[in-house]
Amino acid sequence: MTDSVEKTVLPQHVAIVMDGNGRWAEQRGQPRHQGHRAGVDSVRSAVDLCGEKGIKVLTLFAFSSENWRRPRVEVNLLLDLFAITLQRETEKLHENNIRLRIIGNIAAFPEKLRQRIHKAEQHTRHNTALILQIAANYGGRWDIAQAARHLATQCQTGHLTVDQIDEQQMAQATSFGADIPDPDLLIRTGGEQRISNFLLWHSAYAELYFTDTLWPDFDEQAFESALTDYSRRQRRFGKTSEQLSCS
Numbered sequence: 001m002t003d004s005v006e007k008t009v010l011p012q013h014v015a016i017v018m019d020g021n022g023r024w025a026e027q028r029g030q031p032r033h034q035g036h037r038a039g040v041d042s043v044r045s046a047v048d049l050c051g052e053k054g055i056k057v058l059t060l061f062a063f064s065s066e067n068w069r070r071p072r073v074e075v076n077l078l079l080d081l082f083a084i085t086l087q088r089e090t091e092k093l094h095e096n097n098i099r100l101r102i103i104g105n106i107a108a109f110p111e112k113l114r115q116r117i118h119k120a121e122q123h124t125r126h127n128t129a130l131i132l133q134i135a136a137n138y139g140g141r142w143d144i145a146q147a148a149r150h151l152a153t154q155c156q157t158g159h160l161t162v163d164q165i166d167e168q169q170m171a172q173a174t175s176f177g178a179d180i181p182d183p184d185l186l187i188r189t190g191g192e193q194r195i196s197n198f199l200l201w202h203s204a205y206a207e208l209y210f211t212d213t214l215w216p217d218f219d220e221q222a223f224e225s226a227l228t229d230y231s232r233r234q235r236r237f238g239k240t241s242e243q244l245s246c247s
């Protein structure tokens with residue numbers, strides 16, 4: 001266990017865009033899917049570090065709603081890898097008191113994968129050490145639209161009035177529900193500096209951290225560097241530095 005980052009300045013919730021698997025593989029003359037396989041090792045290492053540090057939520061962007069546009073072979077491979085990893089790792093997550101949540105439009109996935117997701121979520125639902133959220137067929141715009149649809153239905157059925165719709169109602173209707181806090185730190189590996197339709201609603205005040213490190217190379221040390229960088233940020237939430245130093 002590493003103590004280089006003080007617990008008090010740790011993020012409660014870290015979200016990661018895991019980018020660079022394909023390039024990692026290409027640099028080694030390997031097919032892209034080898035990069036995704038290597039990426040699973042980095043997922044394990046990130047989960048372990050969050051557990052060790054006491055970070056409460058880790059959200060990983062595994063498959064975006066735009067990833068369907070990739071070659072069919074790669075899409076199938078990503079879905080298979082997701083299914084296999086769920087199968088292989090759920091028991092270990094459970095032993096480590098980790099709760100698994102899948103966020104995204106999973107209705108589009110094959111029935112077998114949907115069942116596996118449901119089983120893993122049910123199995124781990126009472127765990128409390130860490131919430132691991134996997135964003136699969138996820139898009140930030142999709143999440144906002146489905147939340148709006150949900151609230152509209154509530155109004156139609158008389159459970160809510162239009163005047164009652166506020167930011168809190170909206171937040172609760174997103175895939176995070178009422179319990180998951182917004183991410184404090186959003187990391188993107190692989191050199192690009194964009195959000196790519198990830199947690200659009202929830203990242204309003206997230207600290208952004210971009211690194212050139214490709215996801216399969218994002219080891220504990222790289223994660224530590226991101227946490228150290230975060231610990232030096234001043235989060236003002238609209239206030240001035242002076243106000244913060246007085247409080």
Ligand code: FPP
Nearest residue numbers: 018019020021022023036039040062082085
């Ligand atoms: C982006 O790299 C990565 C993905 C689209 C998939 C991420 C998936 C995993 C790490 C494995 C599965 C995860 C879980 C949680 C089971 P890219 O292919 O866009 O890389 P490139 O930009 O170098 O082409």
